[in-house]
Amino acid sequence: MNCHPIEIENLFHSYGKRELYHSLSLTIPKGKVYALLGKNGVGKTSLIQILMGFMRPNGGECRVFGDPAHTIRPKTRERVGLLFERHLAYDFFTIEQAEKFTRSFYKNWKSDLYYGLVDKLGLPYSHRIANMSEGQRSQIVLGLILAQDPELLILDDYSMGLDAGYRRLFIDYLCENLKDGEHTVVITSHVIQDMQNFVDELVFMRKDKPALVTSLDTFMEEFTCYTIVFKNNEGDIRKRLSHMNSEIVVNTEWHKDYVQLFFYASSDIILKELQKLDLHDFSVQKSYMDIEDAFIGYTGRY
Amino acid sequence: MNMFSLSKPGHALRRSSVLSSIFYKESIKTFPMALGLFFLNTCFMIWNFVVLRQLFILDHSEVVWYRVMNLGQIPYQDLMFIPLMSAIAFCLFQFLEEMRDARIRISLHLPCDSSSIVLFHAFFGLVFLSLLFSFDIIALLVMLRYYFPSEICFSAFVTTLPWFLAGLFAYLGGTFVLLEPQIKRKSLGVVITFIICLELLSFHSTAYYENIIYVYFILLPCMFYSIAVSADDYRNRWA
Numbered sequence: 001m002n003c004h005p006i007e008i009e010n011l012f013h014s015y016g017k018r019e020l021y022h023s024l025s026l027t028i029p030k031g032k033v034y035a036l037l038g039k040n041g042v043g044k045t046s047l048i049q050i051l052m053g054f055m056r057p058n059g060g061e062c063r064v065f066g067d068p069a070h071t072i073r074p075k076t077r078e079r080v081g082l083l084f085e086r087h088l089a090y091d092f093f094t095i096e097q098a099e100k101f102t103r104s105f106y107k108n109w110k111s112d113l114y115y116g117l118v119d120k121l122g123l124p125y126s127h128r129i130a131n132m133s134e135g136q137r138s139q140i141v142l143g144l145i146l147a148q149d150p151e152l153l154i155l156d157d158y159s160m161g162l163d164a165g166y167r168r169l170f171i172d173y174l175c176e177n178l179k180d181g182e183h184t185v186v187i188t189s190h191v192i193q194d195m196q197n198f199v200d201e202l203v204f205m206r207k208d209k210p211a212l213v214t215s216l217d218t219f220m221e222e223f224t225c226y227t228i229v230f231k232n233n234e235g236d237i238r239k240r241l242s243h244m245n246s247e248i249v250v251n252t253e254w255h256k257d258y259v260q261l262f263f264y265a266s267s268d269i270i271l272k273e274l275q276k277l278d279l280h281d282f283s284v285q286k287s288y289m290d291i292e293d294a295f296i297g298y299t300g301r302y
Numbered sequence: 303m304n305m306f307s308l309s310k311p312g313h314a315l316r317r318s319s320v321l322s323s324i325f326y327k328e329s330i331k332t333f334p335m336a337l338g339l340f341f342l343n344t345c346f347m348i349w350n351f352v353v354l355r356q357l358f359i360l361d362h363s364e365v366v367w368y369r370v371m372n373l374g375q376i377p378y379q380d381l382m383f384i385p386l387m388s389a390i391a392f393c394l395f396q397f398l399e400e401m402r403d404a405r406i407r408i409s410l411h412l413p414c415d416s417s418s419i420v421l422f423h424a425f426f427g428l429v430f431l432s433l434l435f436s437f438d439i440i441a442l443l444v445m446l447r448y449y450f451p452s453e454i455c456f457s458a459f460v461t462t463l464p465w466f467l468a469g470l471f472a473y474l475g476g477t478f479v480l481l482e483p484q485i486k487r488k489s490l491g492v493v494i495t496f497i498i499c500l501e502l503l504s505f506h507s508t509a510y511y512e513n514i515i516y517v518y519f520i521l522l523p524c525m526f527y528s529i530a531v532s533a534d535d536y537r538n539r540w541a
Binding site: 052053054055056070074075077078080082084086088089090092093097100101104105106 | 319320322323326327330331399403404405407408410411412413414415537538539
């Protein structure tokens with residue numbers, strides 16, 4: 001039976017009184033790259049922990065290739081490459097020892113992928129992982145995961161501790177090896193702009209709000225920002241904005257002289273809404289957003 | 303729980319390969335500690351030999367023999383806590399590294415049964431400690447045989463065996479406690495290990511345990527398999 005790499009149904013989970021997921025449902029089909037996005041503490045890493053069976057949820061079901069998440073069979077785990085937060089590795093190993101140890105567990109092991117990536121570091125194979133920088137270690141861990149030739153890759157905050165060069169190297173290597181429609185990737189990161197050319201689908205997780213699942217293209221097309229410059233008329237503009245339809249306004253960010261309104265709707269609806277506000281005496285401009293602006297606009301600055 | 307559940311025929315070879323891979327990893331990880339413990343144990347046995355030799359220099363042989371054979375004094379009593387301390391040090395070195403940033407998840411994500419993976423880790427520790435303790439026992443027996451008849455050597459073997467067993471129990475108990483996420487079970491593990499070690503290290507008389515030591519050899523596998531429970535709890539813990 002062909003099962004989706006990941007299926008989440010009505011997931012409930014809470015830490016004490018703080019509810020993390022309320023009936024979260026999500027299906028991740030084969031061949032897609034999904035980004036789990038959200039501010040710190042919304043439950044991205046917890047979701048990965050649950051999916052990989054390191055934590056039991058309070059309710060609902062999570063399945064990985066059809067296996068319940070907390071009882072994933074070894075055979076299924078072989079199909080999943082997992083990058084833990086902070087590029088967790090057994091750092092007492094040398095480059096060579098890490099490969100020798102890991103390869104014994106995977107029948108489709110591809111040493112050339114590992115050494116291809118490791119060679120870029122220009123380090124001797126006898127170099128210990130403990131003596132590497134965070135960036136170098138990230139390449140070792142990525143090499144070990146890619147060499148497993150997994151069908152599903154789960155990368156939890158791959159960008160943590162990496163400078164721009166290593167982040168680019170990481171993403172480029174993922175693009176070259178995984179964007180083939182055969183591999184499914186779930187990725188979380190706080191550095192959103194790196195993902196623009198890599199991800200297909202976005203999952204926005206927000207505190208106390210349902211998750212939004214959308215394609216990157218649709219999101220960038222329909223998520224819009226308008227800037228209204230008010231200078232000394234803040235009170236007036238606040239009054240007018242209070243009459244706005246809150247269903248289409250996702251977020252409002254107030255600055256010293258201007259306010260940014262973030263809408264998630266088609267442009268016709270947004271323009272009608274703006275007309276209702278009668279803003280002809282203010283400067284109103286549609287603002288260009290890159291993916292990071294859009295992410296912050298959607299989830300809020302704080 | 304599904305211990306050693308690699309049931310398909312093709313997996314039979316795999317289990318030995320997993321075991322050898324875990325041993326490979328653990329031997330690299332614990333090498334500095336293993337070397338240190340062998341060195342310290344060797345130093346201790348040499349010191350013990352010097353102390354024993356001194357007894358015969360300071361007193362007549364007859365007096366020393368009388369003390370050991372009739373009064374039941376044991377000239378190697380300082381050895382009592384060495385296995386326990388060695389086992390605790392080794393357990394901490396081996397498993398704190400795994401618990402640091404929950405690195406054990408790397409091993410638990412490997413495509414093998416999680417309980418088997420953890421049990422293989424503990425088995426490695428048991429093998430190492432058994433080798434270390436065998437070295438200590440052999441060194442002690444050789445040393446004693448140099449000065450005493452074989453009856454004393456046998457008596458020393460039976461007297462010190464509970465001390466070495468206490469080391470193995472401390473290692474298994476420590477492993478359980480480090481891995482177990484539930485506070486109640488963790489506490490229970492501490493209490494059980496403490497009671498067993500206390501009993502084994504309470505000196506009664508030479509060869510006191512001669513007839514009941516087998517009970518502890520039965521308990522040892524139970525303690526070993528309890529680690530699989532802690533591995534299972536670790537995987538299925540509630541946040």
